[in-house]
């Protein structure tokens with residue numbers, strides 16, 4: 001296959017790129033390095049079947065240099081940070097919505113009928129019922145979540161209007177090696193980074209908010225099963241997650257238990273964020289029924305894999 005991966009130098013994109021390059025497919029990897037890092041894909045850069053394009057999905061000219069006979073597109077490039085979306089919603093909408101529109105138009109014009117769009121569980125907002133299936137209302141509140149709703153529905157519109165073949169992939173929270181662990185990073189990376197340095201994790205609010213965390217290798221399997229499916233399973237959204245719920249307090253407890261030298265670290269609680277989602281918990285029945293999907297790596301095992309990666313592979317090269 002000849003595949004375009006946008007956001008390929010980011011966390012999920014680098015893992016997917018590695019899989020498809022190692023399988024011998026030709027991967028066009030587009031990233032403006034706004035949040036990604038060349039170190040994430042440095043083992044691929046010299047490979048003949050990996051073509052890195054340092055460019056921006058918002059730029060019209062980029063679509064003139066992309067091949068128009070792609071077998072599939074995995075569209076991950078996005079501004080992913082809630083806090084940054086609150087500070088600058090216009091930037092987030094230009095990347096996440098206008099950028100997605102350009103990918104969809106490029107696909108429509110070139111008759112590319114296999115597009116995976118990285119939507120997210122954040123489109124649902126806080127759970128009105130749990131576990132949340134794909135019929136849960138799209139009640140996102142913060143600009144990041146709403147921009148993902150807009151792009152998610154835009155993909156659906158292209159399916160309905162042009163019969164395009166977009167799969168709207170709604171992963172719940174992901175974690176794994178190469179996820180950013182400082183500044184605008186995921187909570188697990190940030191907690192781990194602090195605990196490994198002997199510092200306490202900082203928890204917003206009472207810590208009883210919950211998430212459904214899936215290890216990155218399971219996310220790669222999820223995307224792969226959709227890419228290779230012939231039935232357009234995500235035509236109107238498909239959830240992927242572990243199907244289990246874990247509180248932020250519990251996450252802190254497990255990380256302290258596994259990563260601190262003496263277990264004597266205690267989390268620090270600060271004020272809750274006003275628009276933070278309180279509960280996210282995936283119903284993955286659709287993915288099970290249509291694709292036979294199940295996540296294989298437990299939360300605890302995933303944390304151990306990341307700790308091992310920190311100790312053996314993560315060097316100053318991965319500092320941002």
Ligand SMILES: NC(=O)c1ccc[n+]([C@@H]2O[C@H](COP(=O)([O-])OP(=O)(O)OC[C@H]3O[C@@H](n4cnc5c(N)ncnc54)[C@H](O)[C@@H]3O)[C@@H](O)[C@H]2O)c1
Pocket residue numbers: 006007008009010011012013030031032033034035036037055056057058075076077078079080095099118119120121170171172173174175
């Ligand atoms: N990480 C999660 O927990 C999670 C969960 C559900 C959905 N998602 C979605 O999956 C996708 C990938 O997430 P991630 O965690 O790997 O994020 P990431 O920030 O690590 O990767 C996104 C990549 O997109 C690139 N990018 C941003 N704007 C760009 C632009 N205008 N042009 C080209 N490249 C651009 C960034 O440099 C980055 O490398 C995102 O769309 C996100 O919304 C992530």
